[in-house]
């Protein structure tokens with residue numbers, strides 16, 4: 441059976457690669473492409489391939505007027521939640537690629553998906569090797585209680601911490617035993633120097649030219665340290681396979697599931 445997909449952000453760094461991969465996949469069909477700047481242009485041409493016979497529209501609402509099964513969003517932290525809620529309200533399954541959502545936002549998306557009786561999926565990072573960082577870090581947290589997360593990205597990234605770092609911090613907070621770090625109130629100096637608490641794990645974001653995106657789980661124990669780190673390169677290819685795997689599987693449950701590690705088996 442063919443899964444009909446809408447890509448929101450279809451001319452972006454990740455979105456255009458998704459359009460190409462969907463066009464090449466025998467079990468997937470591009471049912472909608474959303475991009476404000478390319479509205480009116482053929483979706484294939486806008487993504488840099490041959491014409492697909494589907495015109496790009498400017499809004500998710502317009503895309504939802506045509507039949508589809510799944511909406512994938514790779515747009516901007518400021519628009520992703522509204523897109524997800526609109527799609528779920530129209531009975532579509534949703535795959536969230538865009539980072540920047542909070543735990544409360546995810547709870548809202550979960551409630552909307554549950555109310556609509558459809559599945560939704562979100563991952564801070566859709567790459568398989570980033571999912572392995574998460575898996576290995578959770579294993580380490582079973583043995584070493586003290587851990588902080590360092591998040592490195594390019595200077596213009598619109599959100600901090602990254603989706604990768606946020607998901608890592610939340611899952612580590614669920615998995616680990618209490619550490620030996622002093623409570624923030626017991627430390628002199630600006631609180632910001634000690635990072636943000638996400639879930640209960642401290643996260644430090646660095647934004648500098650020269651980085652793409654790296655996430656590090658830094659464990660400390662008396663007399664030793666363990667660093668588990670993922671470095672993204674400059675290609676969007678690692679996210680495409682994971683995103684389309686999620687699009688294929690998201691019909692298998694109701695409500696929101698999070699984290700690529702859960703899809704890897």
Ligand SMILES: NC(=O)C1=CN([C@@H]2O[C@H](COP(=O)(O)OP(=O)(O)OC[C@H]3O[C@@H](n4cnc5c(N)ncnc54)[C@H](O)[C@@H]3O)[C@@H](O)[C@H]2O)C=CC1
Pocket residue numbers: 448449450451452453454455474475476477498499500514515516517519536537538539540563564565566567603679
């Ligand atoms: N979860 C993951 O594995 C990954 C997440 N991301 C996240 O995905 C998001 C998008 O990333 P990129 O593709 O690099 O960004 P990008 O800036 O290259 O592309 C975003 C596209 O969405 C369009 N857009 C923005 N707001 C829109 C709106 N309201 N309606 C319709 N289109 C809109 C932009 O014009 C642009 O074409 C970012 O939040 C990024 O952090 C990126 C890579 C992997």
Ligand SMILES: O=C(O)C1=N[C@H](C(=O)O)C[C@H](O)C1
Pocket residue numbers: 539540564565597598601602603604605653672
């Ligand atoms: O903004 C990006 O570029 C990326 N964002 C994701 C995140 O916030 O974790 C993942 C990624 O590697 C690229």
